[in-house]
């Protein structure tokens with residue numbers, strides 16, 4: 001059990017952690033899962049890493 005909010009990854013532009021709630025779209029690319037999420041700091045869609 002964890003009380004931590006799940007994190008998708010960090011923004012490639014500003015290194016801010018992007019919470020799962022910011023997920024915009026999720027898709028398959030070359031056999032792996034890729035997501036687009038909105039960075040809370042940049043306020044832009046980014047690929048969390």
Ligand SMILES: [Zn+2]
Nearest residue numbers: 011014039042
């Ligand atoms: Zn950012």
